[in-house]
Amino acid sequence: MPHILILEDEPSIAESLVFVLQAESFSTHWESLASNALAYIKTQPVDLIIMDVGLPDMTGFEACKQLRKFSEVPVIFLTARGDELDRVIGLEIGADDYVVKPFSPREIAARVKAILKRMRPVTATNELMPANNKPQEFLINTEHKTIHYFQQLLQLTRFEFCLLQTLLEQPGRVFSRDQLLAAVGVAADAGYERSIDGHIKTLRAKLRVINAEKDPIKTQRGFGYSYQPEAHQCR
Ligand code: CA
Numbered sequence: 001m002p003h004i005l006i007l008e009d010e011p012s013i014a015e016s017l018v019f020v021l022q023a024e025s026f027s028t029h030w031e032s033l034a035s036n037a038l039a040y041i042k043t044q045p046v047d048l049i050i051m052d053v054g055l056p057d058m059t060g061f062e063a064c065k066q067l068r069k070f071s072e073v074p075v076i077f078l079t080a081r082g083d084e085l086d087r088v089i090g091l092e093i094g095a096d097d098y099v100v101k102p103f104s105p106r107e108i109a110a111r112v113k114a115i116l117k118r119m120r121p122v123t124a125t126n127e128l129m130p131a132n133n134k135p136q137e138f139l140i141n142t143e144h145k146t147i148h149y150f151q152q153l154l155q156l157t158r159f160e161f162c163l164l165q166t167l168l169e170q171p172g173r174v175f176s177r178d179q180l181l182a183a184v185g186v187a188a189d190a191g192y193e194r195s196i197d198g199h200i201k202t203l204r205a206k207l208r209v210i211n212a213e214k215d216p217i218k219t220q221r222g223f224g225y226s227y228q229p230e231a232h233q234c235r
Pocket of ligand 1: 008009052054055
């Protein structure tokens with residue numbers, strides 16, 4: 001069930017979004033302050049954010065800029081103003097879509113679905129493509145189910161491939177063990193949660209053989225794991 005964060009200070013708008021998204025089987029969380037939303041994203045995995053531009057503590061643009069320092073989660077902006085400048089700024093700082101108020105909540109739900117659908121573009125292509133535009137780091141070939149790390153082919157089990165692909169596709173996102181199991185195709189209630197730790201350990205060992213200095217898979221204590229691309233590690 002995709003988890004949608006709604007960042008909107010007008011309760012009536014937030015409530016209508018919660019209503020329509022829950023009716024479409026999404027889980028939702030609502031924040032009215034950008035600072036609270038940013039704190040929330042650091043502790044909870046979020047699949048998509050619907051973000052108002054006019055917020056009490058900072059603009060949605062500023063919030064998105066801060067968000068992009070640690071997360072690539074898709075963002076849909078909501079704004080009262082329909083001018084082209086807002087639209088351009090929004091897309092330049094990394095928004096995925098843009099909706100002008102007043103809007104129909106059903107329209108938003110349709111856009112959410114469309115974005116989540118194209119979130120997994122890597123699985124649709126057969127080309128060797130860089131993860132996170134970092135060709136020197138990881139290259140995923142989805143047809144051959146191979147991943148190169150610093151130009152060297154990783155010898156991975158199917159489980160390890162799925163695990164690493166899931167982490168690479170959403171840099172910065174923290175996955176719980178249950179979410180990683182689900183991504184690999186194992187039922188989360190099967191009691192295998194801790195087996196993820198073992199697989200991550202062997203995965204890290206394989207990466208270390210190729211490059212001993214990097215440690216791209218991060219342990220998020222008490223929660224799970226994430227892939228932190230090089231650029232993010234420097235900040
Ligand atoms: Ca507002």
